[in-house]
Amino acid sequence: PVVVKELTKVYRPDDPGLTVRALDGVSLRAERGEAIAIIGSSGCGKSTLLHILGCLDRPTSGTYRLEGRDVAGLDEDERARVRNQHIGFVFQSFNLLPRMTARENVALPLLYAGTSNPGELAERALARVGLADRAHHRPNELSGGQKQRVAIARALVTRPSILLADEPTGALDSRTSGEVLELLTHLHEEGTTLFVVTHDLEVARRLPRSVRMSDGRVLHDGPSDAV
Amino acid sequence: PVVVKELTKVYRPDDPGLTVRALDGVSLRAERGEAIAIIGSSGCGKSTLLHILGCLDRPTSGTYRLEGRDVAGLDEDERARVRNQHIGFVFQSFNLLPRMTARENVALPLLYAGTSNPGELAERALARVGLADRAHHRPNELSGGQKQRVAIARALVTRPSILLADEPTGALDSRTSGEVLELLTHLHEEGTTLFVVTHDLEVARRLPRSVRMSDGRVLHDGPSDAV
């Protein structure tokens, strides 16, 4: 399970006029294999929470136990290892490496993990998001929605046990959006734990549970059909 | 009016296996003060068309006359002047300058135009998108939707006669999205010509006319209520 308790994230704590409480006491528990939407207004703390769950950032206070292990206290290298072995992350602004092709970007996590056939697995992941014919394009030769799909392919190529996706359909038209949701649903059926930040309530309603945030806190946590 | 005829944009024309016809013969005419949504699947050419309309890019072939003037044939400096004097552009990936604050980013077009009171006008523009309290934050200290709103504020601070917005609500929740649409509608009522690329059909339906694209061409051009 994923268990966070009383997480806070405070920027510029020493500067009262500039202090931002991006997370102001967030607690939640997810069992393995759950699929959860995180929703809420622009600036309410969704990406901040997702980065902490993804071991990309540390909270100011509070605890985070991943499958029973305290991960908030790990050092940089240990967190990198947890990320590479267990976590797939789709960034809100994609974060593709500009000098590498789509195929090279997607293969990168496999190279870190020492997996064989990285190129072939990368091409299959690209095919699953409809971009087989863009494998050798660089990010500046791709449309916004194509970059988003490359970021998605990269996040799932290592078959992570936890997939964290920050607005994965934000740049996609409704049909392509539907295809990506099919893909995520399929992964979930195979046992992947899913956290999907989205401001699209149609996306949220396709996941069993929704956590609504506001001003760094959880307002509501329950079945998505109430959303 | 904005008049484009038979625009094409072809990448890698000399490499048959890699040739991409991003625009494959696009024609349209917009009268001054019209508001038009551009919709279509990921990769169909919307951003490419918008960049040509915004004088940020040149077509491979075809013509573009803006208020009777042939702009496709202008050199780099002349196009920069047209942009600064007449056009506001909201980029799909925001394109904020990372080392400047929100306020400095928004003030930049005013500095180029030699306008007095750039700082004050920038702050008012930020207030209109709900970000008065983020004026001194840099882009990496802002959420995705906050960056998008700074990009919007920057595009409208010079009161351009033509506003080109590439997915301006893509990173926004429904309430903030609604506020941005109100703002755009207001500008339109004041006479601004609007081109809004969007994959959100709710946004498209709020504009009188929609142009649907597919594979670099216009599939359909007419009233949005048919969309």
Ligand SMILES: Nc1ncnc2c1ncn2[C@@H]1O[C@H](COP(=O)(O)OP(=O)(O)OP(=O)(O)O)[C@@H](O)[C@H]1O
């Ligand atoms: N420099 C380039 N070299 C080759 N192909 C390119 C280049 N730039 C863009 N393309 C291709 O041109 C096509 C149109 O791109 P464009 O960005 O206009 O799409 P779009 O409709 O805005 O898509 P989205 O909805 O995903 O943002 C895409 O298929 C893209 O891969």
Ligand SMILES: Nc1ncnc2c1ncn2[C@@H]1O[C@H](COP(=O)(O)OP(=O)(O)OP(=O)(O)O)[C@@H](O)[C@H]1O
């Ligand atoms: N380095 C920083 N310094 C100061 N404030 C920050 C910093 N990084 C983020 N913030 C603030 O933290 C708050 C939460 O940001 P976060 O990115 O989590 O929002 P979000 O819910 O993902 O928003 P969006 O829907 O717009 O993507 C925002 O108000 C933002 O301005």
Ligand SMILES: [Mg+2]
């Ligand atoms: Mg975010």
Ligand SMILES: [Mg+2]
């Ligand atoms: Mg685009």
